[in-house]
Amino acid sequence: MTDASLRVQIRPEQPGDGDGIRAVHDAAFGGPLEGRIVDDLRGSEWLIPGGSQVALDDGQIVGHLLLSRAMLVDRHGRAEPIGVIGPVGVLPQRQGRGIGAELMRAAIEVAGRHGLPLVALLGHADYYPRFGFEPARAIGVEPPRSWPDEAWLALRLPGWTAGLRGTVHYPPAFPVE
Ligand SMILES: CC(C)(COP(=O)(O)OP(=O)(O)OC[C@H]1O[C@@H](n2cnc3c(N)ncnc32)[C@H](O)[C@@H]1OP(=O)(O)O)[C@@H](O)C(=O)NCCC(=O)NCCS
Structure with a gap:
């Protein structure tokens, strides 16, 4: 952890954070798409409590991550709730200091x-393997569309079992399906 990241506070999104979150994603991704996804998901049934996290430095939002609920649907049509992470963004001038x-x-x-x-x-x-993520298709988790194997990643948590396989269905706010 760097000195810069030690100064940064991470906390769940609060009312009033929306403009700062949008500004982070607009700058990090160079366009409005990711910020709009966050706006669309806010208050929806797909949002996990505490899943929208901001990074603050001296009161300014400098980073944001969204964890939302998705469904893993197996070949029999059985659906299991899982999490999907994205977007993740850090202001360009603050990247590379451990905030992400x-x-x-x-x-x-x-x-x-x-x-x-x-x-x-x-x-x-x-980037993501350092947090324990691995290629998702290798453990039977298919993307919603034909995304490159090396970029489609999953992290197994303690509730994972080998029978948990299927295709991920993202919340409707994501333009993926
Ligand atoms: C990706 C991102 C969220 C990481 O946040 P961060 O605060 O810069 O990350 P950290 O300081 O924790 O980690 C920095 C590491 O991320 C890596 N990284 C950043 N962007 C990367 C990219 N496009 N491809 C691969 N690695 C990347 C850096 O190389 C660095 O690696 P190192 O530790 O081996 O030197 C941030 O760089 C960002 O907002 N990027 C633009 C938006 C984006 O691409 N979001 C992710 C979509 S999957």
Whole structure:
């Protein structure tokens, strides 16, 4: 952990954080898509309590991560709730100082607390394995569309069992299906 990340406070989103969260994603991703997903999910049944986490430095929102509920649907149509992480964004001038890692650790803790057996995400293959993520298809977790194997990742949590297989159905706010 760097000195910069020690100064940063991680906490669940509170009323009034919306503009700061949108600004982070607009800057981190260079467009409005990710911020809109967060806006669309806010208050919906797909949001996991505590799943929207912000990073604050001196009162300013400098990072945000969203953990939401998704469904893992097996070939018999049985659906099991799991978590999906995304978007994750840190202001460009604050990247590379451990803020993303702090947000990831907070989200993984929330997912475990809610008894979710698995968290999946589409992301950089060089970044997420450090948190325990592994290629998802190798453990029977299929993406909603044909995403590259190396970027489709999953983290098994204590509730995971070998029979947990299927295709992930994202919340409707995600333009993936
Ligand atoms: C990805 C992101 C959230 C990480 O946050 P962060 O605070 O910079 O991350 P940390 O400081 O905890 O970790 C930095 C590490 O992330 C890696 N990283 C950042 N962006 C990366 C990318 N596009 N591809 C691969 N690795 C990346 C850095 O190389 C660095 O690796 P190192 O520790 O081996 O040097 C942030 O860089 C970001 O907002 N990026 C733009 C938006 C984005 O791509 N979001 C993720 C979508 S999956």
